[in-house]
Every structure is written in structure tokens, then in C-alpha cells.
Amino acid sequence: MLCENCKMREATIKYVEVINGVKSEHNLCTHCASRLDIGQYSALFEGEFPLAELIAGIFGKTDSDRSRDQYAQVVCPTCGTTYEEFMKNSRFGCADCYSVFDPLIGDNIRRLQGSESHVGKRPAGHRITENGEGAQAAAEKADRQQSEKDAELPVAERIELLQSRIKGAVQREEYEEAAVLRDELKKLKEETGQNG
Amino acid sequence: MDRWYEAPGQPGSNVVYSRIRLVRNWKEYPFPSRMTKEQDSELTARLCESFKGIGPADGTKYRFAYLDRMTDLEKTSLVERRVLNRGIVKKQGTSGLILSEDESVGVIINGEDHIRIQVCDTGLKTTECYERAERIDDFIDSRIEYAFDRKYGYLTSYPTNVGTGLRVSVVLHLPLLSTWKNFNSLTADMGRFGTSIRGLYGEGGENFGALYRISNQKTLGQTEREIVDLVTKTAAELDQKEQNLRSDAGRRRSLARLDEVYKSYGVLKYARRLTRKDAMNLLSQIMAGINDGMIETKEPCSVFGLVLGIQPANLLRMAKKPLDKDELDAARADFLRERLPEIR
Numbered sequence: 001m002l003c004e005n006c007k008m009r010e011a012t013i014k015y016v017e018v019i020n021g022v023k024s025e026h027n028l029c030t031h032c033a034s035r036l037d038i039g040q041y042s043a044l045f046e047g048e049f050p051l052a053e054l055i056a057g058i059f060g061k062t063d064s065d066r067s068r069d070q071y072a073q074v075v076c077p078t079c080g081t082t083y084e085e086f087m088k089n090s091r092f093g094c095a096d097c098y099s100v101f102d103p104l105i106g107d108n109i110r111r112l113q114g115s116e117s118h119v120g121k122r123p124a125g126h127r128i129t130e131n132g133e134g135a136q137a138a139a140e141k142a143d144r145q146q147s148e149k150d151a152e153l154p155v156a157e158r159i160e161l162l163q164s165r166i167k168g169a170v171q172r173e174e175y176e177e178a179a180v181l182r183d184e185l186k187k188l189k190e191e192t193g194q195n196g
Numbered sequence: 197m198d199r200w201y202e203a204p205g206q207p208g209s210n211v212v213y214s215r216i217r218l219v220r221n222w223k224e225y226p227f228p229s230r231m232t233k234e235q236d237s238e239l240t241a242r243l244c245e246s247f248k249g250i251g252p253a254d255g256t257k258y259r260f261a262y263l264d265r266m267t268d269l270e271k272t273s274l275v276e277r278r279v280l281n282r283g284i285v286k287k288q289g290t291s292g293l294i295l296s297e298d299e300s301v302g303v304i305i306n307g308e309d310h311i312r313i314q315v316c317d318t319g320l321k322t323t324e325c326y327e328r329a330e331r332i333d334d335f336i337d338s339r340i341e342y343a344f345d346r347k348y349g350y351l352t353s354y355p356t357n358v359g360t361g362l363r364v365s366v367v368l369h370l371p372l373l374s375t376w377k378n379f380n381s382l383t384a385d386m387g388r389f390g391t392s393i394r395g396l397y398g399e400g401g402e403n404f405g406a407l408y409r410i411s412n413q414k415t416l417g418q419t420e421r422e423i424v425d426l427v428t429k430t431a432a433e434l435d436q437k438e439q440n441l442r443s444d445a446g447r448r449r450s451l452a453r454l455d456e457v458y459k460s461y462g463v464l465k466y467a468r469r470l471t472r473k474d475a476m477n478l479l480s481q482i483m484a485g486i487n488d489g490m491i492e493t494k495e496p497c498s499v500f501g502l503v504l505g506i507q508p509a510n511l512l513r514m515a516k517k518p519l520d521k522d523e524l525d526a527a528r529a530d531f532l533r534e535r536l537p538e539i540r
Binding site for chain 1: 333334337343348353356362390414416
């Protein structure tokens with residue numbers, strides 16, 4: 001069967017849409033299907049159809065489509081995994097990938113997992129002691145490591161990172177954290193003369 | 197020593213076995229997909245060293261093997277026996293396996309993640325299995341530093357495992373429920389509550405043997421206890437639904453069911469050639485027959501143990517030579533003739 005849109009290529013994708021009980025069927029080729037705006041599924045029509053891409057499709061190519069291209073070059077400094085590679089395999093290269101790609105995929109992890117924060121067991125070094133010292137110490141240590149790592153990034157990227165973190169914090173309704181980040185961003189902009 | 201799956205099932209329960217899987221990574225190394233060959237062998241050696249002493253601590257005998265030195269057939273047969281996941285068979289680079297004598301506890305080192313702890317046992321024993329897995333987890337936790345993040349929990353190669361790294365599975369035998377007209381909508385509903393169900397064996401959408409696995413979909417945002425409870429409760433509910441259908445069918449058409457079970461036994465016991473599909477479906481009848489008390493074997497019989505035994509890699513391993521399809525079907529029939537106990 002030929003694609004109903006271009007009538008040139010073989011139709012390989014059958015797209016069935018049910019809206020309020022009304023069913024409509026379309027037979028399309030991959031080329032036309034990829035141009036069709038069917039949300040996150042559009043991503044699937046580019047090339048092959050493996051499971052990894054399906055998962056990656058759910059992960060990466062949703063509402064952040066426009067910003068995706070500019071993120072494609074983000075690389076994890078520890079292991080060298082690029083955002084593009086992650087999108088392809090939906091697999092991280094090291095523990096640091098989580099913090100590096102967090103601003104880009106945090107929303108998607110939340111969508112996939114239905115949550116974005118761990119509430120279960122903690123390793124010995126991170127366990128909450130009676131006076132909360134263990135957790136706090138670990139948290140501070142993690143924060144310190146994080147800011148040290150961020151400090152190595154170029155200013156423009158640091159600003160971008162902070163902006164996306166603010167966005168994330170606001171979405172999580174963690175306004176205190178957002179305020180701290182906002183001040184940090186302001187300070188950074190003042191320091192580097194990128195005000196306004 | 198008997199393997200865990202050789203223990204006979206519990207009458208009146210359709211739960212075949214429970215399985216716990218915990219995934220962990222070592223903070224010092226990148227995840228396996230990004231490791232160099234040198235790191236592969238270094239991590240495997242260091243982790244195996246760390247695992248020394250687990251035997252006495254756990255009261256179990258363990259043996260260690262390098263997965264990269266095994267033949268594909270050995271590995272596939274371990275996949276069939278649920279020790280390995282399919283992904284690891286093709287993996288390049290050094291990786292290790294620590295396996296308890298009864299094969300109920302297995303730790304894969306440097307597979308998709310650095311550490312994958314798995315505990316299996318027959319029946320609905322999710323809590324017991326989890327406790328055992330947790331003890332192994334604590335043992336290693338006291339020796340190495342895990343990759344852990346305050347927000348995301350235990351960090352894993354795949355974001356589908358992040359958080360607790362815990363997958364709880366229960367395998368059920370559902371011969372009647374799976375042919376029930378509302379089965380598909382039931383399984384779709386389960387997804388909304390965070391569990392998923394899939395057939396354990398089959399080809400191209402067709403299920404062999406009516407064995408289904410229930411497991412949690414999400415690994416983040418719930419405590420380990422909540423995940424174990426969710427899967428356990430769902431499994432118990434499906435078990436009950438199947439049991440209700442079975443006692444109902446037993447009442448309405450008892451002779452027809454009895455006939456099916458005995459005919460299946462006859463074929464399994466005397467056939468000279470059996471395809472995997474036929475053997476699995478006939479064993480499914482025997483499993484239901486023993487469970488419902490319609491047929492009784494002279495010695496206790498683990499039907500699931502037979503299901504594992506008739507899988508191709510195991511038969512090939514036992515034959516110690518390559519077999520074509522007909523020879524494999526004959527080997528399968530021989531295996532069953534020999535292993536299926538006499539009935540009273």
C-alpha cells in the first residue's frame with residue numbers, strides 16, 4: 001500500500017487515532033509520519049524501531065523538542081557520554097551523568113517513574129542518624145562537590161544550568177531552593193558583568 | 197544439593213516462584229558501558245575479593261565463575277534457569293557470577309550494572325527473598341561505596357532502575373484466568389496501579405504454559421517495603437481469581453477437566469517426540485491437575501523444574517552434542533519420560 005500523504009513511498013506505519021470514540025485510520029510512510037505532529041511518538045518514526053529508541057523517545061523527545069538540538073552537544077565531563085548517546089541507548093555512562101543531564105531529563109524521569117525523589121533505603125554513609133548528622137554531612141558534601149564541578153564550567157553554561165535548576169525547583173514547588181538559586185544566578189551575572 | 201526450583205509447588209497456590217533483583221554500582225568506576233577493558237577486569241577482581249566471606253556471613257556455599265570464559269550454550273542455559281538476564285550473554289569484557297549451590301542466590305558482577313543481586317524461591321516469598329537480598333546488599337555496602345544520589349537514590353545504568361534498583365517479580369500459573377474474556381483489560385488495569393504482567397514463555401504473541409510474571413514498573417519514589425507489598429498483593433489477588441475460576445470449572449465440568457489432565461499425563465509419559473510448545477502446554481495441565489488434587493504423583497514433583505529442564509539449551513547441554521530440531525524434540529520426550537514421576 002502506498003502512503004496516503006505522498007503517494008510515492010510504501011506505507012509502513014498504520015496510525016490509528018481514537019478521539020471521543022471516533023476512530024480514524026491513516027497509512028503513512030516513515031517520512032510523512034515523522035512530519036506528522038503526533039507528540040512524543042513522532043520520534044519513533046526516524047529510522048528503525050528498536051525498544052531502546054522507544055524508551056529514548058519517551059525520555060528525550062517530548063516537550064523539549066526545540067531546546068533539544070542545543071543540548072545535543074552536552075557531554076558528561078567524567079565519562080564522555082553525550083546527550084545524543086543517552087537518547088539513543090537510554091543508558092547512562094557513569095554516576096555523574098545523572099547530575100550533568102538532570103536539567104535536561106529530570107522531567108522525563110519523573111514522567112517515567114511517577115516520582116523524582118528516592119525515599120527508600122540509603123547506603124551506610126548516607127543514612128540518617130538520630131541527630132540527622134549523617135544525612136546533613138552527606139548532603140553538604142554532595143552540594144560542595146556539585147558546586148565545585150559547576151565552577152569548572154564556562155559562565156554561559158553555568159547560567160544556563162542555574163536557570164534550568166530554577167525552573168525545576170519552581171515546578172517541584174520548592175520555592176526556597178528556587179530563591180537561593182536565583183540569588184546565586186544574580187550574583188554570578190553581576191560578577192561576570194552579564195547583567196541584564 | 198537440590199536446586200531451588202526442584203522443590204515441589206504448594207498445593208492450592210498458583211504462585212510458582214518469587215524473585216528479587218537489586219542493582220547497585222560502585223562509585224569509583226564509570227558504569228559498565230563506559231569502562232575500559234582494564235577497568236572491567238580490575239572491577240570484577242576487586243568486587244569478587246569484596247564478596248569473599250559472603251558464604252560464611254550468609255550461611256550458604258557459593259561458587260564463582262567468569263562469565264566471559266563460559267560458552268554461549270552454558271550462558272543460555274543459565275538464562276533459561278533464570279540466573280542470568282538475556283542481555284549479558286552477548287556482553288564483551290570481563291564479568292563474573294557468584295552463585296549459591298542451590299542457584300537461588302546469584303550476583304552478577306559487571307553486567308549491565310556493577311552489581312546485580314538476585315534471590316529466587318518457590319512460592320510467594322517476596323519478603324523473605326528481599327530480606328536475603330538486603331543482607332547481601334548490606335554486606336557489600338560495608339566494603340565499597342555505592343553510587344548514590346540524594347535525589348535519585350541508587351544510580352544505575354538505565355534510568356528505569358534508578359532509585360531503589362529493586363525489581364520484585366512473582367511468577368504465577370494462570371491457565372484459566374489467561375483465557376478469561378476480561379484478561380486483557382485486567383492486565384491493562386494493573387498498569388495503572390504500577391505493576392506489569394507478561395508471559396514467561398511463548399513465541400509471536402502466543403503463550404506457552406500459561407506462566408505469567410508480575411513485577412513493579414517503577415523503582416523511584418516508593419520504599420522497598422511498598423514495592424514488595426504492591427507486587428505481593430497483586431500476585432495474591434491474581435492467584436485468588438485463578439483459584440476461584442478453577443474451583444468453579446471443577447464443579448461444572450469435573451470429568452472433562454480430569455480427562456484433560458490424565459490425557460496430558462499419558463502423552464508426556466509415553467510420547468517419543470515433543471515440541472517445546474506442546475510439552476509446555478501439557479505440563480501446564482499437569483501443574484493445574486496436581487494443584488487441584490486431581491492427580492497425585494508417587495514422589496513429590498516440581499513441574500516448574502520440568503519446565504526449566506525441557507528448554508532447548510538445557511537439553512543441548514545434557515546431550516553434549518549438537519541436535520537438529522527432530523533430535524531436540526526426541527531428547528525432550530526422553531527427558532520427560534525419565535523425570536515425570538509415576539502416578540498413584
